[in-house]
Amino acid sequence: MRPGEETGMIRTSRRTLLRTGAAFAGVSALGFPAIVRAQAEKIRIGHLTPLTGFLGVIGSYAQLGARLAAEEINQSGGILGKQIDLLSEDSINPATAATKAQRMLEQDGAVVLLGEISSASALTIMQVAERNKKVFFSTGARSDALRGKNCNKYSFHCDIPNTVMVNAVGTALSQKGMVKGKKFFTLTADYIFGHDLLKAAKAFFGAHDANLIGDELIATDVTDFSPYLLKVRQAKPDVVCCNLAGNQVTNLVKQYAEFGFPYPLVGFNLNTGDAWAAGAGNLSGTWPTVWYHTLNNPTSQAFVAAFTKKHAKPPENHAWIDYITLKLLAEAINTTKSTDSNELIAYFDKQTQFDIGKARKAYFRSWDHQLVQEAYPFTVKPKDQMKDQWDMLVLGDVVPAANDPLESIYPTREQNPCEMKA
Amino acid sequence: MQLEFLLEQVVNGLVLGGYYLLIALGLSLIFSVGGIVNLAHGAFYALGAYVCVELTTRLGFGASVAISPFAVALLGILFERFILRRFYTADPILSLLVTFGLAMVAEQAIRMIWGAAPVSTEIPQSFRGSVIVGDFLFSRYRLLVLLGIWLLLQKTSFGRVVRAGIQRPDMVAALGIRLQPYMTAIVMLGVGMAALGGAFFAPITTVHPAMGAEIMTVAFVVVVIGGLGSFWGVVIAALLVGVVRGIAIHFEPAAGEASIYILMFLVLLVRPRGLLGERIEKFE
Incomplete structure (x- = not known):
């Protein structure tokens, strides 16, 4: 006899099942017309971001940021006198992201779309936006190709692109004498974002007399890096460079600290959520960021205070970027008094300036729709100087420097193959 | 030189296989004795990691891994007591469904308690760094963990129960031990091993709510290759998976993750019950 034989199976009575089903059906029939009526008076905005998978952690911050912005806008009277109805969902993967984007525009009545971190998913949403002639703000995707050869009139790019991240870190490394004549080994995420970042890194190494002696393309589901670390050791580089994204950066940083290699680890991409997850004692080196919660700016600090009050932890850079994107969108709709995508595009194409919580105001460059803004390299604070577990990073000098034009760190028209169809 | 690098990958793969073993053995144990494919096994691995991180701030790393x-x-x-017991003799599909549901409930519960953002912990300084033996390089931490796992399975009565439980469940039952309390102990052992795996992995991987689902795929591959109901099958499969992955990454990095599934495919083509698997009536 198997253990537990006498207990038998659980049986759900058919009557209970039918009763529950009928109750659900009844509630649905009574509730829906009221819900639909209420929603007709709202402005619907579709928000897609990865909530699962290797980008899920930073995606959940993005969702919190967008929701906070929607709440604040609604509390201050909404946009054009209407409340925002933010439809926020997990984008899951590029194919599902496109399906959901299409559904949000076609069936749910979203007037614009925003969100995303994965460059691969952002690319498919961009195609949906163009097909439907609706604006899409790609808030967290960093691949140069999205605002380059894949650019389109309806897509706007809020995060800094790969080239800027490479320039921000590369400049800081050059100042420390860690680039010229040095041997680099890169570990690169094997999808559009990583390929693109490697391309930008190669261009930087080429222009600054550095040698790329090895690169490993790494599938996005890899969690154990030990075989790759052995290959790093075999190559004996001067500097190891991480071109990964999301949880993979955290895993690599932890395992790199575990193996205790003498070669410094730096990276061209890191989100603060991944830095916090790696832990203070594991992270070292120089990395780029688009924003950090200690940035001394009144707009940023007001956002940090509101977010921290609500969630008992400071916001991560993806929370900030989704927050400011919804805020600047609301500002644009209020100013143009329209939710029409073409009118919004015309407004942004005037290179209207927005306060995004940094020293200099930002604007969408009219010819590639890139939000031109400051970026920062950072290093890691010694553990004994941290005020709390979130206070891990020391921001380096802003790039570009205060007296250089903002666009000087972005790809130029000659470098960027973006050609928008009218 | 090339051969030396390849050997280094093989040895590293064996060490990694030791890790997979800890998770896969518990899965195999609960299956062998209770006839339940526990899809919630990964949730206990995740809980082990979270509890370890939580305790580390108060008790230090060593005590937390032990507790x-x-x-x-x-x-x-x-x-x-409250879930598995009802399904030992039921259609296997029911236990699959209930443990699958439980895995999702556990993941959401972790999200509610600790939040969606990962929590972090570190290896103590003295366990960090590499050990170089001859031409081979090992992570000191992983070697220590592997030694711990070996001692646990080979030298303790705990290990003997695990080995006997997987290999000869009917014989253990025939010795006159009452089945239900015995099954409780078996499940405790199984999920305890998964939690120990989680505690060991916590400082070297991202501790996040979905980490249980991540490890389950590899654990299943190991159990399927090894064959259900075989202790040595699981041991060989865990080591084989680690080694095959290492070799694949050495020669063709892009095929690294796919290699273990190709291995599973090939093994199942030749031996549908896995390397050392036994015929299990309930599933045939």
């Missing part, structure tokens, strides 16, 4: 498997094993008692 967290016991804490999670206590949860295993509730899991067995």
Whole structure:
């Protein structure tokens, strides 16, 4: 006899099942017309971001940021006198992201779309936006190709692109004498974002007399890096460079600290959520960021205070970027008094300036729709100087420097193959 | 030189296989004795990691690694008494469904308690760094963990129960031990091992709510290759998976993750019950 034989199976009575089903059906029939009526008076905005998978952690911050912005806008009277109805969902993967984007525009009545971190998913949403002639703000995707050869009139790019991240870190490394004549080994995420970042890194190494002696393309589901670390050791580089994204950066940083290699680890991409997850004692080196919660700016600090009050932890850079994107969108709709995508595009194409919580105001460059803004390299604070577990990073000098034009760190028209169809 | 690098990958793969073993053995144990494919096994692995991180701030790393498997094993008692016990003789599809559902509930519960953002912990300084033996390089931490796992399975009565439980469940039952309390102990052992795996992995991987689902795929591959109901099958499969992955990454990095599934495919083509698997009536 198997253990537990006498207990038998659980049986759900058919009557209970039918009763529950009928109750659900009844509630649905009574509730829906009221819900639909209420929603007709709202402005619907579709928000897609990865909530699962290797980008899920930073995606959940993005969702919190967008929701906070929607709440604040609604509390201050909404946009054009209407409340925002933010439809926020997990984008899951590029194919599902496109399906959901299409559904949000076609069936749910979203007037614009925003969100995303994965460059691969952002690319498919961009195609949906163009097909439907609706604006899409790609808030967290960093691949140069999205605002380059894949650019389109309806897509706007809020995060800094790969080239800027490479320039921000590369400049800081050059100042420390860690680039010229040095041997680099890169570990690169094997999808559009990583390929693109490697391309930008190669261009930087080429222009600054550095040698790329090895690169490993790494599938996005890899969690154990030990075989790759052995290959790093075999190559004996001067500097190891991480071109990964999301949880993979955290895993690599932890395992790199575990193996205790003498070669410094730096990276061209890191989100603060991944830095916090790696832990203070594991992270070292120089990395780029688009924003950090200690940035001394009144707009940023007001956002940090509101977010921290609500969630008992400071916001991560993806929370900030989704927050400011919804805020600047609301500002644009209020100013143009329209939710029409073409009118919004015309407004942004005037290179209207927005306060995004940094020293200099930002604007969408009219010819590639890139939000031109400051970026920062950072290093890691010694553990004994941290005020709390979130206070891990020391921001380096802003790039570009205060007296250089903002666009000087972005790809130029000659470098960027973006050609928008009218 | 090339051969030396390849050997280094093989040895590293064996070490990694030791890790997979800890998770896969518990899965195989609960299956062998209770006939249940426990899809919630990964949730106990995740809980082990979270409890370890939580305790580390108060008790230090060593004590936390030792305590967290016991804490999670206590949860295993509730899991067995109130859930698993009802499904030992039922259609296997029901236990699959209920443990699948439980895995999702556990993941969301972790999200509610600890939040969606990962929590972090570190290896103590003295365990960090590499050990170089001859031409081979090892992570000191992983070697210590592997030694711990070996001692646990080979030198303790705990290990003997695990080995006997997987290999000869009917014989253990025939010795006159009452089945239900015995099953409770088996589930405690199984989930305790998963939690120990979680505690060991916590400092070298991202501790996040979905980490249980991540490890389950590899654990299943190992159990399927090894064959259900075979202790040595699971041991060989865990080591084989680690080694094959290492070799694949050495020669063709892009095929690294796919290689273990190709291995599973090939093994199942030749031996549908896995390397050393036995015929299990319930599933045939």
